[in-house]
Amino acid sequence: MSTVDILDEQERLVVETVRDFVDKDVKPVVAELEHANTYPESLIDQMKEMGVFGLTIPEEYGGTSVSTPCYVLVTEELARGWMSLAGAMGGHTVVSKLLLHFGTDEQKNRYLPKMATGEIRATMALTEPGGGSDLQAMTTQAHRDETGYVVNGTKTWITNSRRSQLIALLCKTDPAADPAHKGISILLAEHGPGLTVSRDLPKLGYKGVESCELSFADYRAPADAILGGTEGRGFAQMMKGLETGRIQVACRALGVGRAALEDALAYSQDRESFGKPIWKHQSVGNYLADMATKLTAARQLTLHAAHEADAGRRVDMEAGMAKLYASEAAMEIALNAVRVHGGYGYSTEFDVERYFRDAPLMIVGEGTNEIQRNVIASQLVARGGLDA
Structure with missing residues (x-):
């Protein structure tokens, strides 16, 4: 059974449309x-036309939620x-989910219809120069x-921040709160x-799209700019967003890993040494077998997290497992x-040198893999085991 067979006919068409776009235009x-x-x-404009930026936004707001x-x-x-x-x-869809789960009606109506078309693109700003994860x-x-609010501070490694019109900014509204997350x-x-x-930060890979430093110096925002309208809930809100x-x-790691496998498989059939295609040499064949096996396992872990999310369950552990394994496999x-x-x-x-430069981002992005292991371990204890 093909992987896309888990989807209905309409969703299969969505995936096939994007696949054709990648093959013909990208x-x-x-x-x-x-x-x-x-x-x-x-390419971004074509993604807008295909409705890619509205895939997590319901039809009532002009999207095509899948x-x-x-x-x-x-x-x-x-x-x-x-x-890239x-x-x-990526951040755009996280902000979409944050608005859907936690936004006021006014916030949803103001942003989601334009986010669905890509007219407004959104990103999130979490990381700071001295804070990391x-x-x-x-x-x-x-x-x-x-x-309203007066904002001061600096964020770094904020992808798409130069060209995004909306930034979900994680900040302290009560610096004296104890515990700190309540502020x-x-x-x-x-x-x-x-x-x-x-400035745009120079990067090993992940070229084309910008990753920037943001400086807030007496930046003013209206009182109704707090997500959901109530202070002190941002940490829990963002932790839910980070599941997505x-x-x-x-998923990005799956794509990089799949591209690398496809290129290696094609090359190994065309390239000959000692009178035969190199895939027939056991050492090369073993590489291909391991690559395919780990990519398949990573995809199944990711789809498992996706199914659990659609079932309405908490998936910080499942998403952490998927991100951890898929990123290490892609590398x-x-x-x-x-x-x-x-x-x-x-x-x-x-192209394989590009995959090798792009893959490390998934190991350190959206919470390092060391952080993912902490999340997984703490959830194992909190849930009473893997299958409790």
Whole structure:
């Protein structure tokens, strides 16, 4: 049974449409765009036209909400073409989910219809220069006054922040709160005076889309900009959002791993040594077998998390497992694709060197894999075991 057979006919068509887009429009241009670190304006516009930015938004707001397994396979297809394209809609979908789960009616009506079409693209701002994965140690503060909030602080590694119109900003509205997480809120921030996108960070991979530092200096936001309208709920809200985010990162890893496997498999059949295709040499064949097995296992873990999410269950452990395993598998598969290609794997004329540069992002992004192991272990204890 094909993986897409788990979807209904309409959702299969969605995945097939994105797959055709990747094969016909992305793959022929990705090497040139990636090596020039050029923002893929035309490809993003095509994604808007296909409705990709509205896949987690219900029809009542103009979207085409699909199941989470469908979203997994769509994201995998995008990342198979270019991981940066999947990244361009990753934070956007997390913010969509945050608004759907926690936003006021006014917030939903203001943002979701334009987010569904991609007219408004959204991102989230969590990480700070000195905090990393320790979100409770953040120093960005939003001080309430008679007209709204005054924000000061710095965020870093914020993807799409230069071109996104909406930023879900995690900040402290009560710095003295004990425990600290009760003083954290999500502020829906739009670009304006006091918000500076200070610089694009240079990166090993993940080219094309920007990852930036954000500086808030007496930035003002209205009183109704707090997600859900109530202060102090932001940490729990964002932890729920990160369940979607970590599934999304796992999907990106699937796409990179699949692209690397497909290229290695094709090359191993074309390239000959000692009178036979190199896949027939046991060492190369073993690489291919292990790559395919680990990719399949990673996809099943990710789909399991997706099904559990659609069942309405808490999936921080399942999403953490999927993100942990898929990202580590993608890194190994990308390295082995370089091995299979031999010297050509080190050449920028072949795509496998790009996969090898892109794969590490999924290991450290959306919470490092060390953090994922902490989440998994704590949930194992809290739930009383794996199958309790």
